[in-house]
Every structure is written in C-alpha cells, then in structure tokens.
Amino acid sequence: MNLTAVFLLFFIALSLFLFYLLRKKKAADHSSKESVQAPKSFAPNQVGQFYNEQTNNFLKVYGEVIQAFRTTQIDQLLDYQIESIGFEKGQRVLDAGCGVCGPARYFAKKAGVQVEAITISKDQVEKSRKYIEDESLSGQIKVTHGDYHQLQEYYESDSFDAVYFLESFGHAQNHEEVINSAWGMLKPGGTLYIKDLFVKEAAIPSLENDINKEIQNINQAYRYNVADLYATLKSIRKKGFILSSVKTIDLPLEDFENLSISNDFQELTGINKIENLQEYIFPVDFFELKCFKPWNALEYGNSRYFLQNLYYMQVHNRKQEEL
Numbered sequence: 001m002n003l004t005a006v007f008l009l010f011f012i013a014l015s016l017f018l019f020y021l022l023r024k025k026k027a028a029d030h031s032s033k034e035s036v037q038a039p040k041s042f043a044p045n046q047v048g049q050f051y052n053e054q055t056n057n058f059l060k061v062y063g064e065v066i067q068a069f070r071t072t073q074i075d076q077l078l079d080y081q082i083e084s085i086g087f088e089k090g091q092r093v094l095d096a097g098c099g100v101c102g103p104a105r106y107f108a109k110k111a112g113v114q115v116e117a118i119t120i121s122k123d124q125v126e127k128s129r130k131y132i133e134d135e136s137l138s139g140q141i142k143v144t145h146g147d148y149h150q151l152q153e154y155y156e157s158d159s160f161d162a163v164y165f166l167e168s169f170g171h172a173q174n175h176e177e178v179i180n181s182a183w184g185m186l187k188p189g190g191t192l193y194i195k196d197l198f199v200k201e202a203a204i205p206s207l208e209n210d211i212n213k214e215i216q217n218i219n220q221a222y223r224y225n226v227a228d229l230y231a232t233l234k235s236i237r238k239k240g241f242i243l244s245s246v247k248t249i250d251l252p253l254e255d256f257e258n259l260s261i262s263n264d265f266q267e268l269t270g271i272n273k274i275e276n277l278q279e280y281i282f283p284v285d286f287f288e289l290k291c292f293k294p295w296n297a298l299e300y301g302n303s304r305y306f307l308q309n310l311y312y313m314q315v316h317n318r319k320q321e322e323l
C-alpha cells in the first residue's frame, strides 16, 4: 500500500467517525428538546392539594356539582346522567372522583342506588360527609379518601354494577391504569361510564400548536392531564371491555350553559383567565363513553355480545365449548 492509499483510508475513517459524532449529537439535542416540551402530568397528591385549596371557590361558582359541561338546570344534567349510565334501583355503584358528592346524593335519592364515593381531596371528604349527614343519606352513600388508580386498595373486586367518572377521569396521571383499576371493581356485565373532555383534533394542521398550548394551560391550571380519546378507547378495548357507545353529550341545547361557568371561575380565581374569548381556540371536545365488562358466563353465551364474550374466554383460556 502506498502512502496516498494510507492517507485516503485514514481520511475516510476520520470522516465516518465525525459523521457518527454529529449524528449522535443531533439525536441527543432532539431528545433533550422533547423532554423540555413533554407535557407535565400531575400526581394524585398534587390534584388532591389543588382541590383542598379550591373547593370553596368551586362551590361558590359551580355549586355542588363540579362539572363544566352542563345545563343551567342542574337537575336536567343529573337526570340525563342517570339515564345514560343506566342506573337501576338498588344497584351498588362507584363514583370515582366524587367532588362533594353533589351527583352521588342526587343519584341516591332519585335513582335509589347505593353509592361508594371516592375523592383524592380530604377537604371534599369532610364536606361530603357533612352534606350526607344533613340529608340523612348515611345509609346510602359512603365516602372514602383515596386514589382511583388503586381502587382495589379500598373496595372488594367484582362488586359494583357501575363505575362512573364525571369530569374526573382526565385528572388521572395514568389513564390506562385507571381503566384497569375500574375493570377490577366491576361485576361481570357491569358498566364503565366516563364523561370528560378530550383533546380536540386540529381541523387544519396550523391549529395543532395552538391546541397543544391551550391543553397545557388547562392541565397546568386545573392539575389536569386531558386525555386523548383514541388512546383511551385503545386502553378500554385492550382490557377487553365491550364498547357500547362514544358520543357527544346530548344535553338539551336551549338549557346548555355555554361553558360560561368556567369563565366565572376564572374571574373569581384568576386561574387560566381567557383574555379574548372571540379568538380563543377551544382545545377540547366533551364526550361520554360507555362500556361493559364481559359476562364470561354461560348463560350469556348466546347474547349479541357473543363475539366479545368468546374473545374474553379465549384470552383467559376458558373452553370455547362452554359458550
């Protein structure tokens, strides 16, 4: 090998090495940028702290039902929810993220259900207990301070006819874990119901940034982790739930509150105040999701959920002939 060839080889090796270093630096820059931009998610104790501090303000503006997507006549909203969840008298139901038990007390009285209610805020537990006692509902509602990611720590598994989340699911630090936790609580055939806000799909690509920015503002202001609808559906289906419906909440339009209540709250607390409502890109859509835990029982083998039951039995190594 002559000197020129050695020199050429050395030059090629050096170029390759430099190229490798450059690529490595680019990848490192990219991932550090991602981690700076990654949305912050809030842990349950931070959410609890937020509600300990803000529940009095919520009560002033929202009253005892802390939901933004609502009707001016709050009874209409709760009647709609009784219908949507499908409560039957005497059922045992779990209110996951119960606030001050405004909905739970209404459901106990109007639908005759037995409610276990859980909230991550100690202040809300105290307030709920007082309301429940004042309304003589102690025999029908029990409130627990706890985290709905870990429902198995507080309740017996397979013991509820329904588990419902009314604008509480989106606070979850880990949405999938919460869905799995609810699954564990439900009797076969039990209902999981979620009413919440989900990240909006950008109609045109240039809106995507605005939406993401506003989502981060909401998350920061309300200690929320606004869920992605598709990821939520994926977790629901992955667990094996029978998806019954995903829909826009059909509240009567003439009584709809137009979300002005969120503005009143923002006025009172200064939290996430929207300066120019006309130009504000509303970054979420509200949906209700309803699904059932499969029956996994012979007497339901020939129901219209045959395929879902069969799949569940296959996954759990049950015999197909049993169906």
Ligand SMILES: C[S@@+](CC[C@H](N)C(=O)[O-])C[C@H]1O[C@@H](n2cnc3c(N)ncnc32)[C@H](O)[C@@H]1O
Residues within 6 Å of the ligand: 044, 047, 048, 051, 064, 065, 066, 067, 096, 097, 098, 099, 100, 101, 102, 103, 118, 119, 120, 121, 124, 146, 147, 148, 149, 165, 166, 167, 168, 169, 171, 172
């Ligand atoms: C917007 S409020 C809705 C309250 C109630 N569902 C209603 O309709 O009035 C959200 C509720 O979710 C509860 N929450 C949030 N994260 C929770 C968690 N990890 N475990 C239990 N409750 C939680 C909060 O404490 C609060 O009560």
